[in-house]
Amino acid sequence: MDSAVAPVRRRQRLMLRLSALANRVALSSRLTIGLTIAAVVISLATAINLAESPLGADPAINVALILIDLMVVLPLAGLIAFRIVLLWSARRQGKAGSRLHARLVLLFSFVAVAPAIVVAVFSAAMFEFGIQSWFSSRVGTALRESVQITEKYVDEHIIALQADIRNLASDINESALELMSEPQRLPDFFNRRVRERGIVGASVFDEFGRVLVGNVGSFSPANETPANLRAAISRIRRDGDIVLVARRGEHNIRAITRLTIFFDSNLYLYVSRPIEPTLRSHMMRMKEAVDEYLMLEGQRSGMQIGYFLLYGVVSLLLLLAAVWLGLYFANRMIRPISELIAASERVGKGDLSVRVRSFGQDEVANLSRSFNQMTGELERNREELVEANRQVEARREFTEKVLEGVTAGVIGLDAGRRINLPNRSASDLLGIDLESRIGEKIADIVPEFGEMMDRVERNPARRHGSEIVIHRNDRARTLMVRLAAERLGSETVGYVLTFDDITDLQQAQRTAAWADVARRIAHEIKNPLTPIQLSAERLRRKYLKHIETDPEVFDTCTDTIIRQVDDIGRLVSEFSSFARMPAPRMKENDLRTLCRQAIFLERSAHPAIAYEFAKSQTPLHVLCDGHQIGQALTNLLQNAANAIEEQGGPEGSGLDSGSGPAGTIAVTIDDDEAGITVSIADTGPGLPTDMLHRLTEPYVSTRAKGTGLGLAIVRKIMEDHGGELRLKNDYSTERKICGATVSMAFPATVRADKAARPVPADA
Ligand SMILES: Nc1ncnc2c1ncn2[C@@H]1O[C@H](COP(=O)(O)OP(=O)(O)O)[C@@H](O)[C@H]1O
Ligand SMILES: [Mg+2]
Structure with a gap:
């Protein structure tokens, strides 16, 4: 492989060096003009010498002329050969304009050579006939007879x-x-x-x-x-x-x-x-002429050869000069064209900075100037375009930055309602990586938006807005969606979809409203409850023994009053505790102990349920309000127990009979980098999926006796601790719900050993 490449390289290098040399020597116009002038002068001198004494020329002069001619012919021939080799190599390399160059050289050379050849043939013929007629027999006899006449x-x-x-x-x-x-x-x-x-x-x-x-x-x-x-x-x-x-x-x-x-x-x-003296001189001259004539006739063939030689050298000289001139002019003509071709190739490759030189006023120079003008114009246009593009890009970047900065989700759609430009908040809010789905129809990705898209298509002039609930990962989020069509004249070129998650806002609003109601109800109802209860108990105590007819009815009625009032009292106290949730008092507590205590209380209340809690002796110290966290744990454990009991039967009985545990409640604590999570998993029927997103709202309950405040309170407590409440269902291998897992997620900062915040003094 290398052995094959090396000679090629060497040849290329040689060619390069040759062309460099050529540029210095062969293309030097002074040398060309000098050689051509020398050739013309020498050939003229030879021709004059021939014309002056065509037959009697001094052979020494002829030889000298031939030698001088050869001295010009040889370098000319060498240079021409060199030029032709260069031309050939340029053609082989496929240099710009080399084909045209070769053709031009051929044409020029032909134009120069053709007349020379015609003249040569013609002159040779003329010479032949001239010499022949010179030596014709008639001339000979005439000469001889004139001599005889004088002798007579x-x-x-x-x-x-x-x-x-x-x-x-x-x-x-x-x-x-x-x-x-x-x-x-x-x-x-x-x-x-x-x-x-x-x-x-x-x-x-x-x-x-x-x-x-x-x-x-x-x-x-x-x-x-x-x-x-x-x-x-x-x-x-x-x-x-x-x-x-x-x-x-x-x-x-x-x-x-x-x-x-x-x-x-x-x-x-x-x-x-x-x-007669004149006759005598005539006779003398005639005799001399005849003698000379006879001598020449003897040398005729030798002279003819010499003559032809001289003529041949001169013709060759002129011919070479013509070819050389042809080469020279072809070179000069082709140079701007080659430059133009090379420049066009560079323009084709995208380099618009090329300019060609233009000399003179001819068409090629005009072409060169037009070319320069064109590339200049192109370059300017491109620069303007690049600048305009840069500005557009900068503006786009700015817009994107703004879009990224806003918390609202923004999606730009094209006229076909395909995703064009989504911001990160949009992906976060929808729980979908929209960047990877650019070009897809929004209605395919978020079907909940479909109806709104249809509406805006029917009436693109208006801004449309509505609350849309979307379900993602077992969570329902309420989005406030606004949609506007981008219009150019009467044509819709795209849409801008903006939306915000108002789930938390709605919940907070509802919570606030309920808290207000709860406070009022608690205030209004709690006060008369105690006298009612006391009165009912008194009635029962004082008059039960005095009633003779149907004392059971009296007993049952008063009992019902007392029980219901008790229920109402509990309800009201729950109301008021929710409404007046005090700020947590942060103290160092062992989370494991809190869990253990809560489980202990629950276990005694629900003996049929198996409680699992991984026993670990190492305390997990966190900064929290121990009372509130205990309350939250109790609420969650109660919910789990309620769910399991609900599953057991409509009346909730039969659990005490004790034929194995009715269900299991497992409490686990995960402590990792992200934070601490306490999870309570049960084997109940699971959370109602249709109202999953609303379970943490106050007064949302599926139980007949439920207040719906349990989860709301837990959530409030968790938020006060900087954490959150997470609800999810567990699925069996058959993809069936097999229980619920409710988790209290604390941030990592809640750890007592790591937390830097000061512990407030316990009141
Ligand atoms: N562990 C659980 N399993 C199944 N459903 C549950 C569970 N915990 C809570 N729920 C559902 O959440 C609802 C709200 O609970 P909560 O706020 O404690 O109110 P309440 O217990 O008074 O009904 C319940 O009615 C119940 O439907
Ligand atoms: Mg509850």
């Missing part, structure tokens, strides 16, 4: 010269006899003849070169070199005819012949004839 011309002159000299010689030979007789006539005769024949220069000279008659100067034999002259004379002697002194390349042509008449005297005739 000279030959004609020579023939004319020969005719001249022959005629002049025969003239002299014919008149030789006369002239010999009169030698003084010779010059006249000679000059006349020369003139008649139209000869330019003629003279007669002896074998030593001395001129006897005729022209002196430029047309005399004295101009000839002695060697030439001697050679000519010896040839005449041998061949005996006319001899030409020189043929070509001179200003004139000359001929010499022997005058036969002076046989013995050895005299010679010298005639010269000038040649």
Whole structure:
């Protein structure tokens, strides 16, 4: 795995270093421009050199030019190869714009190369045809024939010269006899003849070169070199005819012949004839040209190769320069586009802070500017949105804090009456974790609210409120519920449900009202009770023995009066004790002892019931009003006994007959961190579930003889001690009620050894 990854990494690193180098070297515009200018200058110089002397160029210069060309070609080719490798790698890496870049480079290069190739082919063809026509046979013959023409011309002159000299010689030979007789006539005769024949220069000279008659100067034999002259004379002697002194390349042509008449005297005739000077120079040049032509024709193939080489190098140079320029411009063109693409990718990933550079005034620059404007606008909008969101969030947080702070339950519902935003009090009051049930319909979770929800839907404009009793965990709570619809125009967008637990308030109100009634009744009834009772007892004592008819009736009636008055007295004293519940006098008491005493009293009153109390010797000292706690315990034990006896039969009898215990009452004390709890559990019929929440209210009783004050008093005592009274039913495994457990829960602070509060002095 590692061995496969390592080369890739190494290659990537290499590529990175290469592109860094490229940015420094290959992309340097100065280098590019320099190389391109050098290429153009060099190729121009080569072209000019070729044009000036296409065939006769100095080979040394050609070689030097080719070398210089190569010096530019090689780095250019290297750089281009390098650029192409970079481009290829960028494409492989999928860099932004690399595809477009490659395509542009290809296009540019093609555009640059295509004309170069066309020109190259065209020039090669032209060159081929040019050279071919240069060396065509017609040109060759024309050249050769023109040389022949000039030669013919000279030959004609020579023939004319020969005719001249022959005629002049025969003239002299014919008149030789006369002239010999009169030698003084010779010059006249000679000059006349020369003139008649139209000869330019003629003279007669002896074998030593001395001129006897005729022209002196430029047309005399004295101009000839002695060697030439001697050679000519010896040839005449041998061949005996006319001899030409020189043929070509001179200003004139000359001929010499022997005058036969002076046989013995050895005299010679010298005639010269000038040649046209322009014709001569023409001839010279033509000859040179033809010679050169013939030489070149010999070297033709070698030269052609050289020419092609030079041309090829120049073409290559121009081609490379074109490709390089193509690369350079493609690079320059693509750079802003690549930047734009990369920037768009970053914007796509959420980075709105990107900006691209924009140069110039062209469309790409406009695009870059628009892009920057767009991202700027987007960024500003996003910032505004974020800010707005932050404010909304802050407001929401504040609202939530407020909602959390209030003791009332508040639930925000959406238009579909689904839970949206509950506060903690709502969850606490309903005994349901509403946070985990957001999105559910409120009517499914709290069916008691259903009816009210229907009402508000029928009449959303009004605020609705009502007291709703909900039952949770064997407890009924009375909630004051208010419901209001949130409306936007005529449309309901949600609801706000607020509610408060008014159970305790209601109880307190009722308790207060009853206490007031109790006080009045006690006051009004208690006073006449004692005289009534005393009077009834007196009547009975005094008159029973005097009654003769039906003394039993009298006895029963007075007895009933006394008993009922007694009952009423107890009732009234209970009333007044409830109404005038004094503040507890806190003292250190052993809770176990208090329980034991209460159980002892009850056990003697209800021998049929089995009492269980875990015997523990370690006292549990608490700060409490021992009298009140004892009263509370007695009340609870009495209730338990009443419940068990109630179960036993409608008349409550048969228990004394003693066939095993009718029921069990178990008293336990739990002492833990949370506090101290005294629980009294019985095996009776259990608490009436339908009125469970009201049992602790005064005067709520299910018993015919009950006052309904027992639990109310216990509750009052517990509240005065900072604790509470808890009622619950016990269930058997078949989920049937198998008794009630009533608990007195004291807070942990009630412990005497831990409690810090001062013990009030006992009165
Ligand atoms: N241990 C219990 N088992 C069953 N019901 C009980 C028990 N304790 C109290 N109750 C119910 O609570 C009611 C109220 O009790 P209480 O306030 O003591 O009044 P009273 O005893 O005068 O009826 C009783 O009438 C009875 O129905
Ligand atoms: Mg009672």
